[in-house]
Each structure stands twice: as structure tokens, then as C-alpha cells.
Amino acid sequence: MREAMIQARIGDDVFGEDPSTRELETYCADLLGFEAGLFCPSGTMANQIGLHIHLRPGDEVICDALSHVYLYEGGGIASNSMASVNLLTGDRGRIRAAQIEAAIQPMDVHHPVSRLVSLENTANKGGGSVYPLDWIREISDFCKARNLFLHLDGARIWNAWVAQPFELRELGRLFHTASVCLSKGLGAPVGSVLLGSQQDISQARRVRKRWGGGMRQSGFLAAAGLYALQYQMERLHEDHEKAQSIGKLLAGKSWIKEVMPVETNIVIASLREEAGSPADRVKRLKELGIFASPFGADKIRFVTHLDFSEEDLRIFAQQLSLMSD
Numbered sequence: 001m002r003e004a005m006i007q008a009r010i011g012d013d014v015f016g017e018d019p020s021t022r023e024l025e026t027y028c029a030d031l032l033g034f035e036a037g038l039f040c041p042s043g044t045m046a047n048q049i050g051l052h053i054h055l056r057p058g059d060e061v062i063c064d065a066l067s068h069v070y071l072y073e074g075g076g077i078a079s080n081s082m083a084s085v086n087l088l089t090g091d092r093g094r095i096r097a098a099q100i101e102a103a104i105q106p107m108d109v110h111h112p113v114s115r116l117v118s119l120e121n122t123a124n125k126g127g128g129s130v131y132p133l134d135w136i137r138e139i140s141d142f143c144k145a146r147n148l149f150l151h152l153d154g155a156r157i158w159n160a161w162v163a164q165p166f167e168l169r170e171l172g173r174l175f176h177t178a179s180v181c182l183s184k185g186l187g188a189p190v191g192s193v194l195l196g197s198q199q200d201i202s203q204a205r206r207v208r209k210r211w212g213g214g215m216r217q218s219g220f221l222a223a224a225g226l227y228a229l230q231y232q233m234e235r236l237h238e239d240h241e242k243a244q245s246i247g248k249l250l251a252g253k254s255w256i257k258e259v260m261p262v263e264t265n266i267v268i269a270s271l272r273e274e275a276g277s278p279a280d281r282v283k284r285l286k287e288l289g290i291f292a293s294p295f296g297a298d299k300i301r302f303v304t305h306l307d308f309s310e311e312d313l314r315i316f317a318q319q320l321s322l323m324s325d
């Protein structure tokens, strides 16, 4: 990847003259069946621009209450787009068409306008849960029939695809816009790509510039992203297998109450009441060399990735065995 970055052909992308960035955008759009792509500095920016181009002030976004776009993007839906949210309780972060139908606001001056549905696949706070494609098709059909925009937060779409393979090109038929991440499981240093129609992406390009996300010689970063897509996607199943092992090891611990189903590379476990707070537990794990995150009132999260090797897994098991309470 570093070699690819060093060799990258570059130019000024704000002028549309960076060949590597253009190549990444086109490659990604083709791969997922969209007309065009926009390289963004972060997944947050890609999501926020994707939502923004569809929303007007006073609109609402319908999404699962655990969504990253709502919980972890700094209140961006409110501050960037002056829109509100209509939060649904799904199954481990995944909502259904019937729920959306029941949540849509009547067309009446009292209510916000239900404008857009946002899905997250895999769902981070749902423990890396994967949307069955049928559910997405149902939602997509429903959104088309009711004139709702449909956005995908696909930060972890690669993990979803590895766990439950589908035709990647189908995404472009199902969603108006999608964000996909190059820097999580795929291991590039920086960046996400926003995907959509030509028209949506040219509007998105304007918003990205206004928000300060127009980058100049971004080709060095784009080359890393392209390398990640071409060479580091097939290995994601290894992360999933390691996550399975971690889930099994955790399930055997007396201080763990429950491990959420492990579908991809995320393992979320809840702690028994007497096991102390997630922050304390994470601190104790860190002393053993195990890095996890506190994840809500009684949960901790583990994530496997490119740099977590078989040897690391062996050390994990060994160190975890030292923690008996």
C-alpha cells in the first residue's frame, strides 16, 4: 500500500485534475453500481453530505435509534441540515419496511416532512449485524413508492458482503446515495467515498468544498484506498473468523452476561452487574494488553481488523484467561 502511495500520479483534485482520486471514485462507483463517486476525508463527512443533498430544513430522517448518523456524528443532521430524526427501534440496528411505513408523518403542516430513510450495513451498534438483502429490497421498493430518499451508511458494507455475499452492483439500484469506508476493515489510512447519481455527486462536490473537505493532492490517499479495495477485501473473512473465536472465549467468562451474535468483525458483550463498569473493565483489559471500547451502559466492544494477527489472537486468549473475575 505504501508503495502504491509513493507511485501515485497526482494533481489538484479541487480542479478535478488528480488522476488517482478520479480513478478511485470511478472504480468505487463501478464496483457498487452507481454513476459517480466523491472521495471524502471521513465517513462522517460522506454521510453528512449524502444526507444534506436530499434534505431541506424541517425535514426528518427516519433511521434506527442506534445509527451512527444519529449517535456519532456530532448532531450533524441537526447542525448541517437543520433536519430532525425519527428514531425506530430495530433488530440489532436493522429496521423493516413496515416500521418505516408506520413512522412516516402525515402530510400536514403540523409535522416535519419525512424525507429520507438511512440504513447502516453492517450496523455497528447492532454488533456488526448484517441486513438481509430482502429487507433492503423491501425498504427500497417502499421508499420508491413513497418518494422517500434512501441512504446507506456503508462504512462496513465490505464486511456485510463477505458475510452474506450479494451482487455489489445491486447497491446502486437500491439506494440513492451510499457512503463506503476505506479506512476501517480495508486498512487504508484515510477516507470514504460517497456514491450516487452524476447529479447528486456534482451537488455533493459543491457541499464538500463549502464544508472545507475539498482536497488538493489527494491522490496519495486515493491510491491507498484503491489498493485497499483491490487487495484487502478478500481477506475480511479472516477478521470474521477471529471475531467468532473472541466471541466464544468471552462467552466462557464469568464476568460476561451475554455476547451478542457475532456476524462480522465486531464483538459486543454485556457485563454482569457485579463485574463493574465498562470503563473499568476496559482499563483492566488494557493492563493485559487487550484493547476494547466501552460501548454503552453495560457493554464493551471488540473489533478485529487487518493488523490483528493469528498470533495476536493466541495472545488474546492467553491474556484473557488471566482475568477470572
Ligand SMILES: *Cc1c(COP(=O)(O)O)cnc(C)c1O
Pocket: 041, 042, 043, 044, 045, 047, 068, 069, 120, 122, 123, 124, 153, 155, 156, 181, 192
Ligand atoms: C466509523 C463509521 C462512520 C464514520 O467514519 P469516520 O471516518 O470515523 O468519520 C460512519 N458509519 C459507521 C457505521 C461507522 O462505523
